[in-house]
Amino acid sequence: MSDIEQFRGECAAWLDENCPQSMRLEGPKAGDGTIGEMLAWGGRKADWSKNPDARVWLDRMAEKGWTAPTWPIEYGGGGLDKDEARVLRQELARLKAMPALAGFGLTMIGPLLVDHGTEEQKKRFLPEICRGEIRWCQGYSEPNSGSDLASLATRAELDGDDWVLNGQKVWTSYADLADWMFCLVRTDTENKHAGITFILFDMDDPGVTVRPIPLISGYSPFCETFIEDVRVPRDQVVGGVNNGWAMAKALLGHERNMISSAFSEYSSVNRVVELAREYLPGEDGRIGDAHRRDSIAALTMDKACLDLTIRRSGEAAKLGQQPGAETSIFKYYATELNKDRFSLMLSLLGPQALGWEGEGFESSELEITREWLRSRGNSIEGGTSEIQLNIIAKRVLGLPD
Numbered sequence: 453m454s455d456i457e458q459f460r461g462e463c464a465a466w467l468d469e470n471c472p473q474s475m476r477l478e479g480p481k482a483g484d485g486t487i488g489e490m491l492a493w494g495g496r497k498a499d500w501s502k503n504p505d506a507r508v509w510l511d512r513m514a515e516k517g518w519t520a521p522t523w524p525i526e527y528g529g530g531g532l533d534k535d536e537a538r539v540l541r542q543e544l545a546r547l548k549a550m551p552a553l554a555g556f557g558l559t560m561i562g563p564l565l566v567d568h569g570t571e572e573q574k575k576r577f578l579p580e581i582c583r584g585e586i587r588w589c590q591g592y593s594e595p596n597s598g599s600d601l602a603s604l605a606t607r608a609e610l611d612g613d614d615w616v617l618n619g620q621k622v623w624t625s626y627a628d629l630a631d632w633m634f635c636l637v638r639t640d641t642e643n644k645h646a647g648i649t650f651i652l653f654d655m656d657d658p659g660v661t662v663r664p665i666p667l668i669s670g671y672s673p674f675c676e677t678f679i680e681d682v683r684v685p686r687d688q689v690v691g692g693v694n695n696g697w698a699m700a701k702a703l704l705g706h707e708r709n710m711i712s713s714a715f716s717e718y719s720s721v722n723r724v725v726e727l728a729r730e731y732l733p734g735e736d737g738r739i740g741d742a743h744r745r746d747s748i749a750a751l752t753m754d755k756a757c758l759d760l761t762i763r764r765s766g767e768a769a770k771l772g773q774q775p776g777a778e779t780s781i782f783k784y785y786a787t788e789l790n791k792d793r794f795s796l797m798l799s800l801l802g803p804q805a806l807g808w809e810g811e812g813f814e815s816s817e818l819e820i821t822r823e824w825l826r827s828r829g830n831s832i833e834g835g836t837s838e839i840q841l842n843i844i845a846k847r848v849l850g851l852p853d
């Protein structure tokens with residue numbers, strides 16, 4: 453038996469025994485919780501009461517190092533090679549297991565620290581990230597700096613061994629639940645891109661104030677973060693002073709990969725097919741509307757193309773290539789596809805898609821309407837579709853300005 457087959461056997465046996473039943477999906481969700489509620493985001497403010505099994509699952513996976521399977525063992529990871537990590541993913545998919553841990557720690561700041569953190573930063577933060585002990589938020593956007601991110605104005609001035617930060621961030625997702633922020637600050641006002649520094653700070657530090665931004669939907673993950681004379685030790689700079697733009701871009705590569713693969717994972721076309729069969733039943737189990745059948749077939753083909761292209765890029769990553777500008781293609785395509793998918797689902801529901809709360813609508817219908825509304829933000833967060841198209845035009849296709 454080859455080593456990898458032996459690993460598959462051990463991995464499957466361990467998962468069968470250790471993955472709690474309530475953390476296995478039979479469709480897009482299990483039990484009463486939505487995917488968002490069931491996912492473990494970790495952190496000091498985590499509330500495990502909705503699904504205590506999420507905590508059990510996280511602890512068991514973290515113990516194995518499998519929340520971050522390819523990170524080195526000494527930093528809390530699993531030390532698996534790419535083939536073993538693929539087997540682990542396949543075995544988790546076989547069980548339809550929920551991820552043991554979600555969040556920016558594993559998908560964004562962790563990979564950045566693995567590549568660019570100092571030894572001390574890796575030892576300090578990576579094990580805590582793997583165990584889900586700290587939850588992170590991203591302090592990039594400012595009231596006047598969104599797409600033109602390099603115009604950011606939150607400044608940091610050196611005072612002894614500390615940087616002193618002043619400014620404001622906006623659209624900081626889940627800042628109210630986060631323990632730490634990775635943040636871009638201006639350390640040189642003369643140079644636009646070359647005057648930015650990437651820095652980490654604790655959200656409980658004096659001078660950090662978080663205010664949730666209410667949205668029309670009545671639900672909001674967004675916050676404004678006010679930063680007033682926040683003192684940050686020098687050793688919490690990542691990648692060197694005035695080198696933050698390179699760090700920001702490297703992290704955005706991870707972010708765009710994460711956004712596109714998240715949609716690739718969850719945006720199963722099966723859910724659309726099931727919905728179509730339920731709401732537009734035809735003869736012999738077929739979908740009873742030729743136009744909708746056509747739309748679903750087109751969506752299925754587009755999704756297959758995206759999955760194959762992402763897999764191709766995964767093969768390149770195996771050969772040691774860092775994510776490059778092509779992550780913009782994935783980000784653009786995956787988010788537009790996800791929006792199309794929800795628009796299609798909404799059209800399948802017909803008038804049942806018009807509910808927001810109250811009677812007359814199934815909870816699954818209300819959830820689809822809310823997810824549809826949330827999906828509109830997918831092509832804005834992590835860089836808008838227009839900005840991705842600019843990047844693709846310039847850096848992938850080499851078109852002139």
Ligand SMILES: Cc1cc2nc3c(=O)[nH]c(=O)nc-3n(C[C@H](O)[C@H](O)[C@H](O)COP(=O)(O)OP(=O)(O)OC[C@H]3O[C@@H](n4cnc5c(N)ncnc54)[C@H](O)[C@@H]3O)c2cc1C
Binds near residue numbers: 829834
């Ligand atoms: C769901 C969600 C979650 C988010 N979470 C976070 C977070 O956690 N942390 C964080 O820092 N930020 C976060 N953001 C903010 C996000 O990064 C910004 O909204 C985004 O970068 C766009 O910036 P803006 O909103 O200022 O729009 P603007 O930059 O003002 O753009 C407005 C419009 O003009 C277009 N545009 C601007 N410049 C150009 C150009 N050169 N060419 C063509 N079109 C252009 C844009 O595409 C857009 O359609 C989040 C946003 C959303 C929607």
